[in-house]
Amino acid sequence: MSELSGKVQTVLGLVDPDQLGRTMTHEHLTMTFECCYFPPPPGDEEVAENPFQMQHMHWLRQNPYSCHENLLLQQETGAVRDELLAYRKAGGGTIVENTTTGIDRDLPTLKQLAKDTGVHVIAGAGYYVDSTHTEATKRMSVEKLTDIIISEVLHGADGTDIRCGVIGEIGTSWPITESETKVLRATAHAQTQLGCPVIIHPGRNPTAPAEIVRILQEAGGDISKTVMSHLDRTIFDDGELLEFAKLGSYLEYDLFGTEMLNYPYNLEVDMPSDSQRVKALAFLVKEGYDDKIVVAHDIHTKNRLTKYGGHGYSHILKNIVPKMLMRGISQNQVDKILIDNPKCWLTFK
Ligand SMILES: CCC(=O)NCCS(=O)(=O)O
Numbered sequence: 001m002s003e004l005s006g007k008v009q010t011v012l013g014l015v016d017p018d019q020l021g022r023t024m025t026h027e028h029l030t031m032t033f034e035c036c037y038f039p040p041p042p043g044d045e046e047v048a049e050n051p052f053q054m055q056h057m058h059w060l061r062q063n064p065y066s067c068h069e070n071l072l073l074q075q076e077t078g079a080v081r082d083e084l085l086a087y088r089k090a091g092g093g094t095i096v097e098n099t100t101t102g103i104d105r106d107l108p109t110l111k112q113l114a115k116d117t118g119v120h121v122i123a124g125a126g127y128y129v130d131s132t133h134t135e136a137t138k139r140m141s142v143e144k145l146t147d148i149i150i151s152e153v154l155h156g157a158d159g160t161d162i163r164c165g166v167i168g169e170i171g172t173s174w175p176i177t178e179s180e181t182k183v184l185r186a187t188a189h190a191q192t193q194l195g196c197p198v199i200i201h202p203g204r205n206p207t208a209p210a211e212i213v214r215i216l217q218e219a220g221g222d223i224s225k226t227v228m229s230h231l232d233r234t235i236f237d238d239g240e241l242l243e244f245a246k247l248g249s250y251l252e253y254d255l256f257g258t259e260m261l262n263y264p265y266n267l268e269v270d271m272p273s274d275s276q277r278v279k280a281l282a283f284l285v286k287e288g289y290d291d292k293i294v295v296a297h298d299i300h301t302k303n304r305l306t307k308y309g310g311h312g313y314s315h316i317l318k319n320i321v322p323k324m325l326m327r328g329i330s331q332n333q334v335d336k337i338l339i340d341n342p343k344c345w346l347t348f349k
Helices: 054-062 077-089 107-117 135-139 142-154 178-194 208-218 238-245 274-286 315-326 331-346
Strands: 008-010 013-015 022-027 092-097 120-125 166-171 198-201 226-228 250-253 293-295
Touching (some): 022 293, 077 092, 077 107, 092 331, 178 198, 178 208, 198 208, 238 274, 250 274, 274 315
Parallel strands (some): 022 092, 120 166, 166 198, 226 250
Antiparallel strands (some): 008 013
16 A cells, blocks of 8 residues: 555645645646637737736636736736635635646645645646647657656656646547547556546537546546546536536536636637536536535636636635525535545545
């Protein structure tokens, strides 16, 4: 049995799972999203380059990916520190920080934030989507990728001794590319050896989550210890959602606080409102999946910080939980979603 078994690995070391408390399973504290810049609508170029004034905040909420400066969350460590202190005050205990190779993971900053705020921070191993893979990454064998991911968990990542406590978010596009398929296989192999939690970013197609599960399963992955992220922008049909839920992964609704009319990466998608997200959670609870739901905000742009008029990392605790209770999700079920399910997922086998 490894020393990790029965423990959770934070950037400050191993902790007992009971110490985690309320947990957001998918956030970013420092990263860049420049890989996913999307040009502004014609005529909006000026506002796009002049974003941080009150009169531009609505535009920025509608077009978060069309302003270069908005994509540089790594410039806001001071504001994020204040937000984490507020998160603790609101009853939060832990944040899973999903920044992987390709979007500027910064482990020393995560460690400092954990020290400064008392929030448990769990860092992610592995690789984001194909468009961020280097040529060297694309040339690697599954075995080499597996070795790197295992080393990020056992020894530390990016030349530091700071260890990752989950694999992911592992990025995939749609269709899934050859390089992403290798990373998924390596993820499953590493998970088999480590008994660790895995979290996946699916491409923007309703069939993507099931296809990813198939690839992981074929490579020996443990789907019961895997979170499928971003379901709120991926699967919309109740029947399809239940079919996917049967496959046994954790079901993550992680874009709480994001409300936009035109989702630029897939105009077919109608991004749900927070009320619709709560409705989806209530539906899954009614269908018996309360042991499988996890939630988060996936903050990855500046405008979502309270400093810029955004909802911040405490929005779920302050605003969504009361709404969940109003819509028939019991306190016991809320506690499962915020405490028990993340704890179970994050504990090494
Ligand atoms: C790095 C953050 C991230 O990937 N977030 C998901 C954005 S979206 O694919 O849901 O638009």
